[in-house]
Amino acid sequence: xxxxxxxxxxxxxxxxxxxxxxxxxxxxxxxxxxxxxxxxxxxxxxxxxxxxxxxxxxxxxxxxxxxxxxxxxxxxxxxxxxxxxxxxxxxxxxxxxxxxxxxxxxxxxxxxxxxxxxxxxxxxxxxxxxxxxxxxxxxxxxxxxxxxxxxxxxxxxxxxxxxxxxxxxxxxxxxxxxxxxxxxxxxxxxxxxxxxxxxxxxxxxxxx
Amino acid sequence: xxxxxxxxxxxxxxxxxxxxxxxxxxxxxxxxxxxxxxxxxxxxxxxxxxxxxxxxxxxxxxxx
Numbered sequence: 001x002x003x004x005x006x007x008x009x010x011x012x013x014x015x016x017x018x019x020x021x022x023x024x025x026x027x028x029x030x031x032x033x034x035x036x037x038x039x040x041x042x043x044x045x046x047x048x049x050x051x052x053x054x055x056x057x058x059x060x061x062x063x064x065x066x067x068x069x070x071x072x073x074x075x076x077x078x079x080x081x082x083x084x085x086x087x088x089x090x091x092x093x094x095x096x097x098x099x100x101x102x103x104x105x106x107x108x109x110x111x112x113x114x115x116x117x118x119x120x121x122x123x124x125x126x127x128x129x130x131x132x133x134x135x136x137x138x139x140x141x142x143x144x145x146x147x148x149x150x151x152x153x154x155x156x157x158x159x160x161x162x163x164x165x166x167x168x169x170x171x172x173x174x175x176x177x178x179x180x181x182x183x184x185x186x187x188x189x190x191x192x193x194x195x196x197x198x199x200x201x202x203x204x205x206x207x208x
Numbered sequence: 209x210x211x212x213x214x215x216x217x218x219x220x221x222x223x224x225x226x227x228x229x230x231x232x233x234x235x236x237x238x239x240x241x242x243x244x245x246x247x248x249x250x251x252x253x254x255x256x257x258x259x260x261x262x263x264x265x266x267x268x269x270x271x272x
Contacts, residue, residue, distance in 0.1 A: 081234065147249050148237035207240045 026197070051106055058190060081149060087140035091133055098129035130189055152203045159199030164192045210269040213242045216260050230259055 037054075080088070105122040108114060114122060137157075144150040168188065174180040217227055224242070228235040231252070240246035241256075248256065257264045 146233045146237055147252060148240055148246055149234055151246075207236070207243075207245050 023198075026194075051102060054190075081144060081146055083140055083143035083145065084149075086143065087136055090136040090139075094129040094132040094136065098126055098133075101129060102126040127186075133193075134189075152200060155203035156196050156199035159202050160192050160195035163195040163199070164188060167191060209247045210244050211242070212267050212269075213238075213256070216262075216267065217242075231255055 105125045109119055109122050141150055141153060144153070171180060171183060175182060213227075217224070222230075224235045224238045228238045231238070233252070237246070241248050253264050253268065257267055260267060
C-alpha cells in the first residue's frame with residue numbers, strides 16, 4: 001500500500017448522516033405539501049391559492065435538493081465546475097422569471113376574464129422559462145468539461161426519467177380506474193426535477 | 209480497469225486534487241479512475257498518458 005498525500009486529506013465521515021438529513025427534509029416537505037393540497041382542496045381553494053402553495057413548496061424542494069447537491073460536493077471536497085456555475089445561474093434566472101410569469105399570467109387571466117388568443121398566450125407564458133430550463137440542462141451537459149461529472153448527471157437524468165415514467169404510468173392507471181384524482185401534466189417537470197437528486201445518489205453509489 | 213495512477217501520483221507527491229487540477233477534471237473523477245471504477249474516455253486517457261510522459265498501455269492495464 002503506497003501512502004499518498006490524498007490518504008491524509010480524505011473527506012470527513014458525516015456524509016451519510018448529511019444525506020439522510022437532506023432526504024428526510026425532502027420527505028417531510030413532500031408530506032406537508034400533499035397534506036396542504038388536500039386541505040386546500042377540501043376548503044375549495046382557488047387556482048391562485050393552489051398555485052401559490054405549489055410555488056412555495058417548489059422553492060422548498062429546490063432549496064432542499066440544492067442542499068443535497070452541496071452536501072454531495074462538500075463530501076468530495078469539490079466545488080461546482082464553471083459549467084455547473086453557469087447552469088445554476090441560468091436556472092435561477094429562469095425559475096425567477098417562471099414564478100413572476102405564473103403569478104402574473106394567472107392573475108391577469110382571472111382578473112380580466114381573458115379568453116381567446118390572449119388567454120392562450122398568457123397560459124403558455126409560464127411554460128417558456130421552464131423550457132429554457134430544459135435547454136439550459138442540455139447546454140450544461142455540452143459545456144461540462146469533466147466527463148465523469150457529465151456521465152453522473154446523464155445517469156441521474158435517466159434515473160429521474162425512469163422514475164417519472166414509473167410514477168406516471170402507475171398514477172395513470174389508478175386514475176383510469178377512478179381511484180385517484182387527476183393530476184395536471186405540468187407536474188411531470190417538477191417531479192422529474194425533484195427525482196434528479198435521488199437519481200444522482202443512485203448514479204454515484206458505484207463510485208463510493 | 210486496473211491502472212498505475214496512484215503509484216505514478218505518489219512518485220510525484222501529487223494529491224488527487226493536484227492531479228485533478230492538471231487534468232482539468234474534478235477530484236471525484238480522479239478518485240473514480242484511480243480506483244478502477246470508472247474508465248476514462250480515450251481523449252482523457254491520452255491526456256493522462258501525456259501528463260506522465262508514458263503510453264496509455266503503460267498506465268492502464270486491460271484485465272478483461
